[in-house]
Amino acid sequence: MAVTRSVVVGTGSALPARLVTNDELTKTVDTSDEWIVQRTGIRQRYLAGAGETTSTLGIAAAKAALDDAGLGPEDIDLVLCATSTPDHTFPSVATQIQAGLGIRSGFAFDIQAVCAGFVYGVSTADKFIASGSVRRALVVGAETFSRILDWEDRTTCVLFGDGAGAIVLEAQDGEGTNEDRGVLTSHLRSDGRHREKLYVDGGPGSTGTTGHLRMEGKEVFRFAVGSVTDVIADAFAATGTSADDLTWFVPHQANRRIIEASADKLGIDRGKVVLTVDRHGNTSAASIPLALDAARKDGRIKRRDLVMIEAIGGGFTWGAALIRW
Known part of the structure; x- marks a missing residue:
């Protein structure tokens, strides 16, 4: 089709x-x-x-x-x-x-x-x-x-x-198959009950100030590793693929331990993980496109590679997309 x-x-x-x-x-x-x-x-x-x-x-x-x-x-x-x-x-x-x-x-x-x-x-x-x-x-x-x-x-x-x-x-x-180039599937989630674990304590509609970032690091780590892999599992299920089919896993670059623990939980070979957190730190919404550009420019990501992107953010919000490059 x-x-x-x-x-x-x-x-x-x-x-x-x-x-x-x-x-x-x-x-x-x-x-x-x-x-x-x-x-x-x-x-x-x-x-x-x-x-x-x-x-x-x-x-x-x-x-x-x-x-x-x-x-x-x-x-x-x-x-x-x-x-x-x-x-x-x-x-x-x-x-x-x-x-x-x-x-x-x-x-x-x-x-x-x-x-x-x-x-x-x-x-x-x-x-x-x-x-x-x-x-x-x-x-x-x-x-x-x-x-x-x-x-x-x-x-x-x-x-x-x-x-x-x-x-x-x-x-x-x-043609409607997994061999097509492009975004094959995407899956998004959010759960607003977790606001206090990662938020900014200001805003124009509340304090009238910009505010500062506040985070409960251990709670964010626990949630990131324990809960957000559902969207990746959903992407695999929607396309009939698995971790073995991935060429590259490009997650949000927040913390190397979170990235590696999540990859291990999903059965993704660490050799398939694109890491740029050492160079850029956590750049929030910029981290995945920065990593994609770095991995493409240095020759890792090539045409027709199967690439999974995934992220979790304050709120909590999280999502994953499977892309045939």
């Missing part, structure tokens, strides 16, 4: 100019390189400086993805930006990316699902493409989490970094 698939035709990424190592953090935070690496696998991260915002990073990543795809602004019908750190309460970052790229048609909006935002964005764009509403979509994950961190809280401020990644999805005809 003929179907319309959302095929990845370009990737791009952007990082702030300032690289901050664990050793540099020890000068201002009561921590150590050994402590951070042992518990998270993070060795460095990039932090936004003056003139660098979520939208400027998003524009740079989106432009790189367009260039990679050999497309121009006139070719894009939809811009989706997954972010929890917009430049402004409104307008959306997506519309700023749209304007920054010179896109004059179509529509743009933000998605707020915290670290799972990019998976939500891929799933949403896929639905628009599959319905015939749009032909090409830019899906961007962009964050400046450094600006919502409490830099006196050593349990959280060492974990996060800033950056942006993007992909271009294009409608292409498929």
Whole structure:
């Protein structure tokens, strides 16, 4: 049966100019390189400086993805930006990316699902493409989490970094089998009962302030490993595939121990796991597209590879998508 698939035709990424190592953090935070690496696998991260915002990073990543795809602004019908750190309460970052790229048609909006935002964005764009509403979509994950961190809280401020990644999805005809290129299936979940485990203690509708990130690390770890693998199992069930069929597993880059424990639970060979958390830290919605771009540019992800993306974010929100590259 003929179907319309959302095929990845370009990737791009952007990082702030300032690289901050664990050793540099020890000068201002009561921590150590050994402590951070042992518990998270993070060795460095990039932090936004003056003139660098979520939208400027998003524009740079989106432009790189367009260039990679050999497309121009006139070719894009939809811009989706997954972010929890917009430049402004409104307008959306997506519309700023749209304007920054010179896109004059179509529509743009933000998605707020915290670290799972990019998976939500891929799933949403896929639905628009599959319905015939749009032909090409830019899906961007962009964050400046450094600006919502409490830099006196050593349990959280060492974990996060800033950056942006993007992909271009294009409608292409498929035969309705797992051999089609494109998004084969996506599965999303949320459970708002877990708010207190990972949240920001401010907002325009409550305190009138930006607030700071607050996290119960042990509870997040337990939930991430114990509960969110359901969406991956659902993706396997929907396509009749298994962990053995995967070429690459590209999870949200939050913590190396979470990633490896989840892979082990699912029976995914650790050699198939793309890890960039050591280089970027946790960049929330930007982490998966940053990892995808890195793995494609260094030759790991190749055409027709079977790639699983997966993430969990505050709320909790979580999701997975299976993509034939």
